[in-house]
Amino acid sequence: MSYLSIFFQYAGQYLKTRLTYRADMLVEIFSDLLFQAVNLIFILVVFGHTSLLSGWSKDEMVFIYGFFLVPFAIFGAFFNIWDFTDRYIVKGEMDRILTRPIHSLFQIILERMELESLFGVITGLGIMFYSGNKLGLSLHWYDPFVFVVLVAGGALVYAGIFVALASIGFWSDSKTDIMPMMYNIGNYGRYPVNIYNRIIRYVLTWILPFAFVGVYPSAYFLGRDEWYGYAFLTPVIGLIFFGLSVVLWNYGVTKYRGAGN
Amino acid sequence: MDYIIDVKELRKEFTSHSSRSGLKGAFRDLFTRNYTIKTAVDDISLQIKKGEMVGYIGENGAGKSTTIKMLTGILTPTSGHVRVNGMNPHKDREQFVRSIGVVFGQRSQLWWDIAVQESFRLLKKVYNVPDEFYNTHMADVIETLAIEPLLDKPVRKLSLGQRMRCELAAALIHNPPLLFLDEPTIGLDVLVKLKIREFLKEINAKYGTTILLTTHDLSDIEALCERVIMLDEGKIIYDGALRQLRENWGEGKQIQFSFAEEATHAELQSLTHDHLVVWDQGSNASNWTASVENNEDIISAVIGQVVGAKKIADLKIVEITTEEIIRNIYEEGAVRNG
Numbered sequence: 001m002s003y004l005s006i007f008f009q010y011a012g013q014y015l016k017t018r019l020t021y022r023a024d025m026l027v028e029i030f031s032d033l034l035f036q037a038v039n040l041i042f043i044l045v046v047f048g049h050t051s052l053l054s055g056w057s058k059d060e061m062v063f064i065y066g067f068f069l070v071p072f073a074i075f076g077a078f079f080n081i082w083d084f085t086d087r088y089i090v091k092g093e094m095d096r097i098l099t100r101p102i103h104s105l106f107q108i109i110l111e112r113m114e115l116e117s118l119f120g121v122i123t124g125l126g127i128m129f130y131s132g133n134k135l136g137l138s139l140h141w142y143d144p145f146v147f148v149v150l151v152a153g154g155a156l157v158y159a160g161i162f163v164a165l166a167s168i169g170f171w172s173d174s175k176t177d178i179m180p181m182m183y184n185i186g187n188y189g190r191y192p193v194n195i196y197n198r199i200i201r202y203v204l205t206w207i208l209p210f211a212f213v214g215v216y217p218s219a220y221f222l223g224r225d226e227w228y229g230y231a232f233l234t235p236v237i238g239l240i241f242f243g244l245s246v247v248l249w250n251y252g253v254t255k256y257r258g259a260g261n
Numbered sequence: 262m263d264y265i266i267d268v269k270e271l272r273k274e275f276t277s278h279s280s281r282s283g284l285k286g287a288f289r290d291l292f293t294r295n296y297t298i299k300t301a302v303d304d305i306s307l308q309i310k311k312g313e314m315v316g317y318i319g320e321n322g323a324g325k326s327t328t329i330k331m332l333t334g335i336l337t338p339t340s341g342h343v344r345v346n347g348m349n350p351h352k353d354r355e356q357f358v359r360s361i362g363v364v365f366g367q368r369s370q371l372w373w374d375i376a377v378q379e380s381f382r383l384l385k386k387v388y389n390v391p392d393e394f395y396n397t398h399m400a401d402v403i404e405t406l407a408i409e410p411l412l413d414k415p416v417r418k419l420s421l422g423q424r425m426r427c428e429l430a431a432a433l434i435h436n437p438p439l440l441f442l443d444e445p446t447i448g449l450d451v452l453v454k455l456k457i458r459e460f461l462k463e464i465n466a467k468y469g470t471t472i473l474l475t476t477h478d479l480s481d482i483e484a485l486c487e488r489v490i491m492l493d494e495g496k497i498i499y500d501g502a503l504r505q506l507r508e509n510w511g512e513g514k515q516i517q518f519s520f521a522e523e524a525t526h527a528e529l530q531s532l533t534h535d536h537l538v539v540w541d542q543g544s545n546a547s548n549w550t551a552s553v554e555n556n557e558d559i560i561s562a563v564i565g566q567v568v569g570a571k572k573i574a575d576l577k578i579v580e581i582t583t584e585e586i587i588r589n590i591y592e593e594g595a596v597r598n599g
Contacts, residue, residue, distance in 0.1 A: 013383060017374055095365065096369075098334060100387055101387065101388060254351070256336065258327075258336055
């Protein structure tokens, strides 16, 4: 309960600071929207030449992309800690974090949140409604609840992978290009996995389970019942991966060496 | 348990790999690495009672910061027993840090972009301090540190001295019984230093706050601490009263001569050959310092002999400062160990 109230205190402070730099915030929201538009155009261009890809239609692909944007926006708002090693380990900011009575990962989430990323949720919902409409999908009363659970699962998958990567910083503070690479791999999750070869499909399902952020949960809403098993596995995979990453993080904290002064 | 800090045989080792030279060496490093273990804190034991103000001193790299980081729960000790405020700092970290305040001189606790009072409000939430207590306690702290006019300014617009006073206030929001200060006066001007010292004395008297302080500035220690703990190469080489340190090591006096013309070591040595005098050259060949025993007869005799033979521009008798005492100890310590 107190964590929730601390969260709101930080969020309030964050908005206050952001609103004093209005221009920055507008630029950021605009560039986010532009990035999403470019990706959407890419999908549309690809489907300008074919109407079906491994049994998926253009509108279904667009729907998956729309769904993907929602957990990705939540991830971007709270778990975008790609610069953790640099900022907290090399510069020693972790010292300060560790002298405060809140879980260290939670504090870093609070300090690094970027609430404007949440605009992606609106774009995502818009795209889903648009393509869903064209596909003639109908909504059940329970679908919004299923949606929330699947989105949470997807966001936790993303969060788990990136928290685990950030934890590496506790052991080695050398620069790696693993973070940008992971962003790229993450993008594969928004295309249907059966267009890839078997090994890639296996990796995207069980090792770096980005498929649970886009295609698997979307399959539920698209009524593709051959994928339902995977769709309902989404929250489970999310909890497992996020749980493991927190365990790794907690262990990493005991290995923290501090920055030399 | 009477002790607020109780440490036995605390040890911290860091492993690092040393790289071989050249391309061939770099290639070999890929497969087998040479690990070197560096002992930053070497089996130290210390006890600190409630209400004590203790100075923790040592050269750079002596292990001061590492000790403080283990005592505050930031680093996990390699081995040894640590109890601070009755808790194990690393194990019960989140519970434990509620009972301490920490100020790192080179690192800010405050948020850079937001007003000081907003930072305070966030910290109040983080430490879950009740409104009533916050209002009375912080009003007091703010008044004593005279930071009222700074409260609505963002931290980045404050001078170092102003920021430091705000840092101190931030560390005291939850009124901790134990305060760790790592270089709290680094880079501050004399007036601010005095103000901060006054403040520390005040909270120590008022709340019985125990204070452990590391500093390069020995005048801080002289002004505040009855007790000093001296660290060298990860080991405690002195733990006791500052007064005693002065009595045991600072027996001698120094006579500083400024001659009207240049003098040589041999010349001065021969002038005072019948007393035990150590001559050291000052900034140039006409400035010399004689270190002698603290005995009026000897001092007078040495001055007499020198003045009789050479023209004098200036003359000063000084007691050996704590700084010099400590430097002497370190020099001897190095001799003893090496």
